[in-house]
Amino acid sequence: MSQIQFTRNEQPKAKPDANHLGFGKYFTDHMLVMDYTEDQGWHDLQIVPYGPISLDPSAMVFHYGQEVFEGMKAYKTADGRISLFRPDMNLKRLNASCERISIPQVDPEALMEGIVELVSVDREWIPEGDDTSLYLRPFIIATEPCLGVRAAKEYKLMVILSPVGSYYPEGIHPVSIYVEDEYVRAVRGGTGMAKTSGNYASGIKAQEIAKLEGFSQVLWLDGVEKKYIEEVGSMNVFFKIGGEVITPELSGSILAGVTRDSAIALLRSWGLPVTERKLSVAELFQAARDGKLEEAFGTGTAAVISPIGTMKWGDEQISIAGGDTGEWSRKLYEAITGIQKGLLDDPFGWRQIIL
Known part of the structure; x- marks a missing residue:
């Protein structure tokens, strides 16, 4: 598998305006x-022109949902090199998802x-603007x-690769959150810890x-009692309460976020106590x-840090940090993106220069 077959795209696309990228709207010229197959294992690693794929209508992914995915980012650093952020954790999590979905x-x-x-082939697609x-x-999809x-x-x-800007139009500005107490995202023993499309x-x-x-x-609650906080949208979530940062523990129904792990390490290195435990929406x-609720934010590869400005649960709505971006949300965002782009020191060795 070490030999990679390469077929160049002879009809390259025009690159989008780096100031109006949005998220996930544009795709580069090539894909891996x-x-x-059961008899050969994984084989025929290729880089080919980006384009449609052909599948049998009875391909099992369509009918039984065997699919897993990951989200990673490549950055152009301040000195012109290209880096990834903790890709080893993403690939480890990909295999954990495969294990759960029997891939x-x-x-x-x-x-x-x-x-x-x-990334090297399509390196000219890496945007250089802020955010x-x-x-x-x-x-991975089941094709049999x-x-x-x-x-x-x-x-x-x-x-596949996509040049992107901020995940939310608001950028680092606070978002509003609705506490969902009817529908549930996942339950312990289910697929919540896997990054699979069904979730x-x-x-x-x-x-x-x-x-x-x-x-x-949406702020998701646990799937059994519908009282304990799990995730916010497609992100892990943190709350600063009385000087302590609390985030839901990884109980089997919550995705082990790479940005989550990074935020915990950074906060602790700055002297803030971080506790991973059950937190009920009533307590919050x-x-x-x-x-005592001083700050709240979500963490994820796409948005990095997403401050939470308001939350509604039933008939009650609260404002957090005056509806503004909190001190630690901003500090985390600047630290993580600074490390990713080579603007700050990397004391944890998270930045991996690849080109």
Whole structure:
């Protein structure tokens, strides 16, 4: 698998305006493709022109949902080099998702080699403006043509690239959150800890309701008692209460976020106590009533840090940090993006220069 076949795109696309990228709207000229069959394992690692793929209508991904994906970013550093941020954690999590969805494990070294080559081929697509990067989307789908409820015997792995700006139009500005207490995202023992498309599909209905109510995102509660906070939208979530930062513990229904782990490490290195534990929405709103809820933010690869300015639960709505971006939200955003782009020292060794 170490040899990568390369087919150049002879009809390259015009690159978008770096000042109006949005998120996930544009895609580069090439993509990485690799196939799996039961007799050969993962094989034929290729970089080919970006374009449609052909699948049998009975491909098992369409019927039984065997799919996993990851989200990573490449950055152009201040000195003109290209870096990734903790890609080892993303590839480790990809294989954890594969394990949960019964997809064959991928050799992380071979995949990393292909990703580096793909980014190198399309390096001119990496934007250089503020709050921009090249988003990497590795994903695996079950391609075996069969109508049978079992693990497939054939798969396709692909990596596509997209130059992106801020995930939210608000940027680092605070977002409004609607506490969802009817629909649930995941339960312990389910697939909440895996990065699989079904988790996101099940959240769309609640997201639509939140939008109609005038809110940017949904705050998910646990799927059993519907009282404990789990995630916000597609991000992990943090609350600063009485000088202590609290984030829901990884209980099996919450995704182990790379940015989450980075935020915890940074906050602790700055002397802030960080606790991973169950936190009920009732406790959170009581802290707000008592004047102890000082700050709240989400963390994720796409948005990095997303401050929370307002939250609504039932008939009660609260304002956090005066509806402004909190001190620690901004400090985390500047630290993580500074490390990613080579503007700040990297004391944890998270920045991986690839080109």
